[in-house]
Amino acid sequence: MNFKMQDKQNQLIERISDKHLIVGVDIAQQFHVARAINYRGIIVGDPLTFENSEVGFKSLLSWIQSLQEMKNLNAAIVGMEPTGHYWKNISKWLDEQKIEVVTVNPHLVKRNKENRDNTQSKSDKKDALVIADMVKNGYYSFISPSSESFEMLRVLISNRDVIVKRLVSSANQIHRWVDIVFPELRQVFKDITCKGAIATLRLFPTPAEIASLEPLDVMNGWKSLMQRQPGPKKAQLLIQLAKSSIGTTQALGAYKFHLEQLLEEYDLTIYQLARVEQQIKEELYKIPYVQKLLMIKGISEISLAGILGEAGDLSGFSHGNSLLRHAGLHLAEASSGKWKGQIVVSKRGRSRLRRFLYLATMSLVMNNDEFKALHAHNVKVKKMKKMKSIMKLIGKLARIFVGIAKRNEEYCPSKLKEIIPLAA
Template sequence: MNCTQNKKLMQITSETMVIGVDIGSEIHYARAFDFRGFEFSNKAFRFENNREGFNAFDNWATELMKKNNKTKAFVGMEPTGHYWYGFGCHLQNMRVEFGMVNPYHVKRSKELDDNTPSKHDRKDPKTIAMLVKDGRYLIPYMPEGVYREIRNLMELRRQNVVQLISIQNRVKRWLAIYFPEFNTVFKKWNGKAALLTLKYFPTPQAVIEMGEEKIVAIWKQTIKRAIGNKHARKLIKAAEESIGLKHGLESAVLEISTLLDEYEIYARKLQVIMQKVEEQVNKVPNANKLLGIKGIGIVAIAGFLGAVGDIGRFDAPEQIVKLMGLNLRENSSGKHKGKTTITRRGRSDGRYAIFQAVLPLVARNAEFRQLHLYYINRENRPLKKMQSIVALCGKLIRVFYAILKTGSNYNGEKMMKDIKRVA
């Protein structure tokens, strides 16, 4: 995982043919160069994003390598959404080394040749190849097996949660318009009694028409715990005093019925997804030991594993910190001393998972809370609360790394030894 600029340059030798590929949704373009930038092909090679196109690319690259006495090829490409996945998987299967160049670097570098910001299929592959030749690329990680399953499942979970949040917001909006007093009767709109109410008598007029006895009877058909006439009378009183809209109720009932159906569908999907997530996480060596950290749940573990993949590819936890974009950068120039902030360059999903995991740790885990209090109250350069949270994110990554790497159990006392106490 630790691939410095020098190591990247060492991969491009006099025996290497550097190929720059401009990725498109259906058509890709490639150009080939040596390690000095001398071009082997007279024009850009055009190939389609399918098996036939990939085979044509292989034949083209092989012929050029033979013609120019090159023993290996290194492919560079600019990540264009998800369109590069198929070609990247093909290169991986063919054991061809490849790297990804930053689209921002391509945009800034393309003017070096002709001093114009123009963009076209012949120009971009050369710009990409020149960046690769100079070692300005990243080695992509394409997870396999259980790690790919976890990453896909966590992305599916994220999409599902987004839909659930959208539905919840729309239900709250509906209640604010047609039955604002509903929240004074029920603590949560998605509780059992509240859902039954919204399903069978959602509007104030429907509540009044239903009456106390029928309301209680419908509740008791599904809810085992005691919920009776007192609660029903409170609901009826709220309905009688409601300031909600009295017009357009037929369409309003259809709207809330549709929202509830969607909510049930996505709630069931989320439950199935989380069952699959737990099954896959249990297949990762030592992952179950992370649950020994008080305040850590399966979502945090799966979010970390989905972003990081196989922990064995890292030599040190600092590499994961950098992968997450949690490493610090300084903003200074001359006499100006700017703020030090995190880079935010890396996997945003992993950074979000770690951040969301640390927040409950500060509240529930004694060791992490003590560390947080130490960071914000120490005499020498105390941290602000958010700075402390970022520091604890790095600490949690190091704890995860140690447990997954060594198989040891969580030891809070050992972790607390890192505190540098002021004498």
């Protein structure tokens, strides 16, 4: 559907004809609830509670068809909240049955729940009716079908996020262990998760074990686990600090056992992260215009995969501003009469897409000459705050991405240089 933003609501409402049965479905883990209305908002039939299974889905389809036959309606549209992951299976099943499925914003469902009965009460049946009313009034969005590659990227990126959280958690616990048992280790290794520090924790984790060793013993231990190991000065410093350590000396057996488990968890997450990132890169290059997007200096494969996994096919967006709206990066303002509120970012969109767009832009500002010059001009000449400049550059990046994807053209740095004033 092509439209200007001011015409969007009208066009969404006009799609609902007097021949439509409008169904709202309240999504849950085990049992869903459906309510139906006509194009005027009049309730049709009784509520239906059905199971989250093929048998339940078939009962929903039979219920829809019987209501259509009873009211002489030949079209149906089903609205639902994209609640977690529970809505995915039913939406795909209905789509296979040639039933149009749309989604409504959960935030708007909460705001519209008093329209019918002017009470703040909440129930599954009421929520389903509120969803149907919202679809009738044009407060819905289409589900953009994504190809196999984009769906794969979305799942893999989500998996990577979980692994990264576990990796950060295990690293933080290793930091805590070191603070309790051997805090002086930080004077030898600035990064506790570097190869030398991890090798030391594997071989001789407690100060008592290190204090009884010679520098050559420490270096031979490092050599058994590392190709490039620290030198004798670090080994000597490690032994000296171990002899005067203030770390705890009680329950060392339990602490050593705890460290073994922490290192096992750390090794597992490192291995899983490498595997999932390899899968992400393999899937990423199956998308035709990816090579052209990666020609932009400063764009990493993981950041681009995160953007494509959350946004889907960029060539399907009419403009870069549509991508920003999808991410919730469009501007919102609250004003009334003489009072004018502050303009803020709406954040009504995909949070993970916002994060990857932000990270990609920050990388460009640090590594890409054109974006670095634009940022410097915004801050020094236009006197923008740094964050405001970054948000403006996110919009520039979104327009570049969508333009390259739609027109299948290569990134042209000269176009950006033309808009950077000489004063920059």
